[in-house]
Amino acid sequence: MLLFKLECKRLFAGTVNKLVLVLFLLSGIFAIYQGALGYKSIRIDQYKSTVVFQKEREHVSSREALPEPGSLAYYASAPTQWQLSPWAALFVGETSSSMVAAKIRATALQSQIYNREIVNPSQQRAGGLDLGFVLVYFLPLVIGILTVTLISDEQHAGRWRLLNAMPRSVFSLVGKQIALRFVVIWFMVALLLISAALLLSLPFDIFFWTVLGATSLYMVFWFALAAIIMSFGKNSVFNSLTYLSSWVVLALLLPGAVHLYLSNQYHSDAPLEITLQLRMTLNDGWDQDKQATLDAFVAKESKWSNTAPLGEAFDWKWYYAQQHMSDIAVQDQVEAYRRSNAARQNQLQKLSVLSPALFFQLSLNELAKTSGNFQIKYQQQIADYHQTIRHYFYDFLFFDKQVSRQDIADFPKFEPQTMVAQGGSWKLPLSTAVVALMLMIAIVRIRKVKVI
Known part of the structure; x- marks a missing residue:
């Protein structure tokens, strides 16, 4: 329990971490509000068309x-x-x-x-700014900022050798740090979806749980990618740039290339x-x-x-x-x-x-x-x-x-x-298989992190 409290303090102590989490929540709330207005406008247009025709x-x-x-x-x-x-x-x-x-x-x-x-x-x-945009593009950045420098920060602070000397497995400690960040972000995503469901009077049916489950799988993929990157034991700058480059390729360049190919x-x-x-x-x-x-x-x-x-x-x-x-x-x-x-x-x-x-x-x-x-x-x-x-x-x-x-x-x-x-x-x-493969690779790599 003491270790858990210390990790929570570490997670919320940094200004950048708190700022990113707050921005994620605010952007999600704004996207929900804007989406609600857009959907209301669509429904009003459809209703007006029916009423005008009846008149x-x-x-x-x-x-x-x-x-x-x-x-x-x-x-x-x-x-x-x-x-x-x-x-x-x-x-x-x-x-x-x-x-x-x-x-x-x-x-x-x-x-x-x-x-x-x-x-x-x-x-x-x-498309425009909706909750889907926040989850698809902003969520991976939040995961990267909170996760990808975990090991390199320990190495830079000189605590990594000490952690390796402890009887408890380093893999277990790193795994708990990643799990804590996953749980925090997952609860924020769930909070946004629940708030949207309550605001828009959406049912908590199979669709709600499907969206939450798909988002969870998406999160696991990016967490696994962050774990693989930091498992190479490089410094924080290298890890951050590598993760950001991966995000640019996977979230921007590849979709753009696909659309360009289809347009041609x-x-x-x-x-x-x-x-x-x-x-x-x-x-x-x-x-x-x-x-x-x-x-x-x-x-x-x-x-x-x-x-x-x-x-x-x-x-x-x-x-x-x-x-x-x-x-x-x-x-x-x-x-x-x-x-x-x-x-x-x-x-x-x-x-x-x-x-x-x-x-x-x-x-x-x-x-x-x-x-x-x-x-x-x-x-x-x-x-x-x-x-x-x-x-x-x-x-x-x-x-x-x-x-x-x-x-x-x-x-x-x-x-x-x-x-x-x-x-x-x-x-x-397919998505489950890909995420499971990424997770397995991440676990194997984390176990082989070099002590420097």
Whole structure:
């Protein structure tokens, strides 16, 4: 017990140690607060979209004369929403650079999706400051500062030979010092997660314990790395620079190299090309044979093939037929981009094993349903809902049916589907095996520390 008290005093005596721990807590609290505000803003936007659409529907339904179907289809912007986990407040992922509450009309779909991509999600790197950023990048630095100079400080103070002369094993003493630091930092991480759960009303379910367990494994990796570095018996400057260099390589350079490689391998300008091609097709359609466009449309959408031929006047059914044919004109590009994006995400998951930081960050995003894979799933839900809207209005446009107030009330709503992560069963065994190997190497090396 006396030795434990002395080690606690040593741990909290240094100004640097206390400053680092305080900064870690403050940065974690600030990240939680900022993430809570961001998530609240997302939920407000999604709620506002739903409320505004409901008000617009009530306004249209209250009018004495209802609008014609084509006009109603043009102005009816139906809200959708990315069904995020509440943990998205802590692990933002792709949600900071992509739409999460898109409004969809019956017009051409692809321009509605890709014309809004102000920031291409495939170009995103680390994202903003959230709790995931603090855990992925700041936590290893805290571990290194508190741990990597343990043995070299003892050697510099002249106590190392004395410790080796004691009957108690030096390995046991060093192990207890490392364990104390692990426990202190682990309790701080747990405190941050518990505080976030209470602040955001998150359940203490399997997800909470999964995040805590994954963070613990991540901590063990960096503690093991620090132990391996200090086991070489070098001075504090060497140990600190070696650990910092390792952090730069594993947390910054390797993830950057992976993203650079993927950016070169997979075409990232496709959204712009799709939007431009679709816009040109729409514009050219006004100068082409409108009946031929309608015939081409009903050849693909046979359910509405019994519609009457076009007259001389403008006809809404040609307009929406042209909109859909424009989507079809870029369908090959869209499918190629989706396959490329899915392949990129799959390759990113595989290459993330090169960097524990990237691997951990992607795992957190997958758990919070904010990863690129879930963005792809959300876009597919938008596409399915867009087809439902189109078909709803086609009944009126192609069969000359008038819209009633009941039809407005029966307008289909977007129903977000539960999105489940796939293909991640290998992550836990792999990460556990890597951490166990690092821990074994660290134990063997610590036992062989030279006395200088």
